[in-house]
Amino acid sequence: MARLSDQDARTRLAALTGWEIDGDRLRKRYAFDSFRVGGGLREPVAGLAEAADHHPDILVEYRHVTLTLTTHDSGGLTARDFSLAARIDA
16 A cells, blocks of 8 residues: 555545554544443454554553554555544544
8 A cells, every 4th residue: 555645644534533643653642431431442443454454553641542543564554554544434
């Protein structure tokens, strides 16, 4: 999959809510009322990631969960990252 130009990545970012570009990564931080509720995000995200064969980094910090997407094989952001981010948000 081809790496997106910075302009293409920013254009795709505009269609997402709460995500940000950090270097060659797409990232979103979620806040929850408790550790248990936040930890519950992992399973649905894992299911979407398995179906897409594209796996985000998932960082759980007490009441926050941060998802980070990048396409390592392409050296940065690709359409796969934005597609999975949109599916996660849906």
